[in-house]
Amino acid sequence: MPKPYSVITEEIKDALKGKVGEERAREIKRLLKEIHWDVGDYKRLKDKLRRELAEIEKIEQARKASKSRTKTKKSTPQFCVVGAVNSGKSTLINNLAGTEIPVESYPFTTAEPQYGALEYDAINFQLVEIPAIYEGGWSGDKSTLGMIYSTDCLIIMGRSLEDFELVLKELAEQNIDLIGDRLSDGFIQTIPRKIPAFLVFDKDTTILPSSHLKKISSDEFEEIKQNMIKLTKPVRIYTMNSFNEIEEQPIVFYKDQITVKEVIQKVYRVTEESFKDAVLLEGGPNGRRKRVGITYELSDKDVIHLTFHK
Ligand SMILES: Nc1nc2c(ncn2[C@@H]2O[C@H](COP(=O)(O)OP(=O)(O)OP(=O)(O)O)[C@@H](O)[C@H]2O)c(=O)[nH]1
Ligand SMILES: [Mg+2]
Incomplete structure (x- = not known):
């Protein structure tokens, strides 16, 4: 018997909690193997996991390719x-x-x-x-x-x-x-x-x-x-993953007028063309939700979920 969908979703959330980067990718791969059914709700769930896996892999690859640029001088005023x-x-x-x-x-x-x-x-x-x-x-x-x-x-x-x-x-x-x-x-x-x-x-x-x-x-x-x-005047941008979990540490900029593009360049190091879209929670987790483009100007404490083309 397949486990009920709601149980599986909870199990996935628990398994992925606090895991980022490569560790998260490994866990997602394990979960994908564990869920045998690939129809209906289960399929949708697995697709979501597959999308996140693709995203993480892309980000990790890009991170490795440019390790030297990951340290930004002004992270500590x-x-x-x-x-x-x-x-x-x-x-x-x-x-x-x-x-x-x-x-x-x-x-x-x-x-x-x-x-x-x-x-x-x-x-x-x-x-x-x-x-x-x-x-x-x-x-x-x-x-x-x-x-x-x-x-x-x-x-x-x-x-x-x-x-x-x-x-x-x-x-x-x-x-x-x-x-x-x-x-x-x-x-x-x-x-x-x-x-x-x-x-x-x-x-x-x-x-x-x-x-x-x-x-x-x-x-x-x-x-x-x-x-x-x-x-x-820090501009603190919090990123959110596919499970709507907000990362604890924000990405910090010390400059007015920060766009989505700059977040992508600073953190993900992927090309602009691979950017799909961004969903924003204005001013924090309880803020108004809106879909924005790459030139959108962000404000302090915005929460942002970025998606990329595979
Ligand atoms: N009344 C008062 N005394 C203070 C205050 N802050 C420090 N002190 C006292 O002033 C003296 C010097 O304090 P420090 O913190 O060493 O001052 P500082 O500017 O580092 O001194 P230097 O390194 O010698 O230039 C000590 O006896 C402190 O207890 C304050 O806000 N009010
Ligand atoms: Mg002193």
Whole structure:
């Protein structure tokens, strides 16, 4: 007796849960062998599995062919934390990233850059503490200046108006323009250098600089993390497989105007001609469902199911 259709569908879902890539393909092949009946509902089910298998194989082939291109540099936005001595840079990174960078009440505790990692809202951030700035300090320290120049974003810390004035002046002297969020093209290095930044102050600070940048208190960790997202403006695209399961890790872009085409190019590395169509859940799993073409412009947290010609 064939197993009831509903039982088989559940079994398939369980068997494939969490499996991706080659492992998923192997499991599908096994399931196809196991289901002997190839008529009616069973046939439709097997066809669906066969379609998914073909899709995975195509994607895996393409992935293997271009392994070197799979690592995209900007998957981890970097934030350098800059500030005067004792402004709380190490303390902030320890609080956000769970690191144990030494914190002391005397100045210049941190003599070398210190690193921390933070995952928030599906984005991996890197935090780097830059040793305390003092007047003219960066002019004689090209390696520190180089790190600041090449970072994606800055967190500027201070516990007094003088602290902030010092850092803002040093940054201006190095020809660095501070901006409220990333440029529409991403973290590109313009001349003069423009870097997205915000200020973090100790709650006892009485006067803050009249800067156009956002200002957040150093104990508002949630707000700081949210602002890191706001500043970097990630476009997170979730892909969905044939069983309507949404992948946990999104594909992340740091650029405005991302089209379906760019997702295909970045992730699947298949040619445009093999693209069949895309079904979109607007803004998340509960969003409006619509069928879109290759030039459709995606938004943050869209869920997308792509199909390709065999
Ligand atoms: N009042 C107050 N003190 C703080 C705050 N954050 C840190 N501190 C204290 O300030 C001192 C310096 O803190 P750190 O986190 O080491 O500061 P830092 O900017 O890394 O210092 P350096 O690496 O020496 O430049 C320590 O005694 C901390 O306990 C804060 O938000 N408010
Ligand atoms: Mg420190």
